[in-house]
Amino acid sequence: VKKATINVVAEYAGVSKKTVSRVLNNEPNVSAKTTEKVKAAFEALSYKPSPQARGLATNQSYLIGLIYDNPNKDYISEIQTGALNLCHQAGYNLIIHPADCESEEILDNLRNFIAQSQLDGLVLTPPFSDMQSLLNLLDEHDINYVRIAPTNLYSDSICVTNNDQEISYKVTQYLISLGHQKIGFIKGHPQHNVSEQRFNGFQQAMSEAGLEVHGEFIKQGFFDFDSGEICAKQLLALRDPPTAIFASNDYMAAGVLKVANLMNINVPKQLSVTGFDDAAISRHTWPSITTVQQPVRIMAYKALELLVKQIRKEHLEHTHIQLDNTFLERESCAVRAEIH
Amino acid sequence: VKKATINVVAEYAGVSKKTVSRVLNNEPNVSAKTTEKVKAAFEALSYKPSPQARGLATNQSYLIGLIYDNPNKDYISEIQTGALNLCHQAGYNLIIHPADCESEEILDNLRNFIAQSQLDGLVLTPPFSDMQSLLNLLDEHDINYVRIAPTNLYSDSICVTNNDQEISYKVTQYLISLGHQKIGFIKGHPQHNVSEQRFNGFQQAMSEAGLEVHGEFIKQGFFDFDSGEICAKQLLALRDPPTAIFASNDYMAAGVLKVANLMNINVPKQLSVTGFDDAAISRHTWPSITTVQQPVRIMAYKALELLVKQIRKEHLEHTHIQLDNTFLERESCAVRAEIH
């Protein structure tokens, strides 16, 4: 079977190369009849245009890079799925690029990645969304990019955000409404700006409710199970321990549950726990963890919509899209128990 | 800044295009002096060859596709990492392609994927590694591919396997050595051939030990938490329940732990549980789950080594590489308790 190229199609349809190209790109100035003939030829020869040849002629690669450094596999998987969905629709391929955000050579690494693959655009997930040195690099080299869940909002850079602070505020209000006054907080990884947002929402709700936040109730976690465990041990060993713990993500919340279990503290009767992210583990612990679901897949999809439009220099109605989180009430919280 | 092309480099180095190309591809017949000059030009102009132009000339894309349908995010993440490691080393990019192996149009879907992206090769993970219709399709179209963890071994198709059956046999022996005789088994997803291998190893050890395997002790799971839960409920509700449960992966083992907890059955004192895969969850349950670690990342890396060699038509020393699993003894198993 001879490989179908644009020349073969042109010959088959009895038109010129250029006309085939016109049909391929939905350009105007082709008669309906000709269009039909050419499309029939596409079908008959099962023709697929070569991305390479196209790219060479137009200086595009039809490749989009996805950069991430996140231990949360559920999150990344959702990001990948959402991104791929739009890529397939729009005729792009996605090149994934996990990288270490704390490495010394991270900028060189990324510079290389971009140059070698000749990417048309880049998707930045936290913490890269807020890495100023990277953003500068991209701006200098005029590389298209979209930021997912950044904290810093620039006027002219496209991004998709969600309301972490607002929902954290609500989660805290929920705990307060259950009667909790001594609430422990386990912060997320300091490199991730969402950590700050989640903490801010917590503080805001506490201060509005007139509740003091003791320094010893605030612990620094790193978004992983082990750090949740360590922080929980410290919190629950206090002379006057909290009756509720707000963990900045589900892995850390699961760590809290483990510690409570070991210390024979019943969750939720004696201790309420909340997480964040709706990770798989939050459904698989017992009790299951009350948490916040982020529309991660949709965020990625929307982000790529923006990016592709920008690559194609189409008009952007919005340069910033905000999506809402959802509070998921499950089994890990209850009304504060009487003092025992 | 003017974009560096091969022409610019040639001019800068005072040689011809072709000589630059020779240096680029490490071809022989270039004097050391010239080589140096050209390499200096690369450096000075920070030249990166265009994959598109190269691809167009050589009919390659420098793109490798990774096909998977697996709910286990840890597994996929490891596969991706191992694959990417070799891709970067060898100058390829990886295009990930999650797909639904049970879908009607799966073959069309994959055919399209391959044709559109002009991939140089394909990596198949289970259950695609054993999907005969797909293999036929690839063979017909002369597409290079490597299979990860297939069950069917063909003479001429390259693959990387591990010894699931053997290690299952050992895990079962371990349970038997702890005094267990009534051992429940939760099978994996029937679409995945490893499910069968794990079960075979179990059966082999049981029959060698002269232990009967009651039909009611064998349950059909699907590799997910929920199915583990359902199967465990059935097993533990039996009049004469098993004293140990061998779950074919960690998610299902975690489901077993949940049920045991709800039924106030102590693991491991009253019930021993084993999993498979060393998924994150197996470290985060309490007790942690005794399991089997597969060298997934290395398998993917080795698989891509084979694939790239095949693409480059280099000599293959082996067309089949076997890697060993590791048994991880953790907290979920104990000597069988006295009858109570």
Place this chain on the structure above:
DNA sequence: ATGAAAGCGCTAACAC
């Protein structure tokens, strides 16, 4: 509305 010619950046085949 359609086509001819040139060129994108690289490599293959063949000179010298």
Place this chain on the structure above:
DNA sequence: GTGTTAGCGCTTTCAT
């Protein structure tokens, strides 16, 4: 050892 020529499959420019 090195250079010349042609061409990969497509788009762009400019005729017609």
